[in-house]
Amino acid sequence: DFQLTQSPSSVSASVGDRVTITCRASQGISRWLAWYQQKPGKAPKLLIYSASSLQNGVPSRFSGSGSGTNFTLTITSLQPEDFATYYCQRANAFPMFTFGQGTRLEI
Amino acid sequence: QVQLVQSGAEVKKPGSSVKVSCKASGETLNNYAITWLRQAPGQGLEWLGRIVPFSDRKPDYAETFQGRVTVSADRSTSTVNMELSSLRPEDTAVYYCARSKGPADSIDDYWFDPWGQGTLVTVSS
Numbered sequence: 001d002f003q004l005t006q007s008p009s010s011v012s013a014s015v016g017d018r019v020t021i022t023c024r025a026s027q028g029i030s031r032w033l034a035w036y037q038q039k040p041g042k043a044p045k046l047l048i049y050s051a052s053s054l055q056n057g058v059p060s061r062f063s064g065s066g067s068g069t070n071f072t073l074t075i076t077s078l079q080p081e082d083f084a085t086y087y088c089q090r091a092n093a094f095p096m097f098t099f100g101q102g103t104r105l106e107i
Numbered sequence: 108q109v110q111l112v113q114s115g116a117e118v119k120k121p122g123s124s125v126k127v128s129c130k131a132s133g134e135t136l137n138n139y140a141i142t143w144l145r146q147a148p149g150q151g152l153e154w155l156g157r158i159v160p161f162s163d164r165k166p167d168y169a170e171t172f173q174g175r176v177t178v179s180a181d182r183s184t185s186t187v188n189m190e191l192s193s194l195r196p197e198d199t200a201v202y203y204c205a206r207s208k209g210p211a212d213s214i215d216d217y218w219f220d221p222w223g224q225g226t227l228v229t230v231s232s
Contacts, residue, residue: 032217034217034218034219036219042224042225043203043205043222043223043224043225044152044203044219044222045220045222046208046218046219046220049208049215049217049218050214055208055220087151087152089152089218089219091217091218092217094216094217095157095167096154096167096169096170097142097154097217098154099151099152099153099154100151101151102151
């Protein structure tokens with residue numbers, strides 16, 4: 001079965017830090033990967049799609065990279081509003097979409 | 108800009124069914140898929156199915172939910188509905204609808220934006 005594995009499962013950081021979250025696919029998915037941010041009690045929000053394209057309105061401190069099986073989400077200069085849970089999503093097995101288990105970013 | 112507004116929280120008995128609605132405002136749903144996902148308490152996101160409203164295409168469903176989930180669309184109210192039957196306590200979750208970022212079959216058909224606010228469905232005897 002296909003899996004997306006995120007690491008770490010949680011990370012502690014401070015305002016102003018640079019943070020990198022990794023998503024590893026069990027099979028190659030080219031660049032069919034997105035990243036979402038979810039705050040408690042809220043719906044997820046699309047940040048990055050096609051591995052590295054920034055969604056409209058998302059601050060440029062968010063960036064994505066990778067292809068094949070290894071992907072990263074990087075947040076430079078963390079802001080207080082960035083503390084949330086982040087999910088990666090695979091999209092190359094239309095119409096079935098798989099999410100990673102999430103990475104909690106906390107202070 | 109489209110906004111998706113979902114129906115309110117539900118409490119259901121095991122074995123019953125629940126219907127959650129997702130109403131679009133600001134833009135029509137024509138040619139954009141609506142996907143249903145859920146998130147159990149403290150857990151990740153799970154895909155249930157999707158529909159391209161008002162098209163000839165049949166909905167697609169996750170294998171896990173085949174036979175239990177039905178997604179439909181109502182043109183007159185710009186609403187997409189998701190019905191889940193034979194409910195079990197483990198179906199307790201927040202259910203979300205989300206529109207595809209781009210039109211059906213475009214390269215942006217596979218990303219989800221925007222999302223509805225979520226609907227908590229609690230299954231308990």
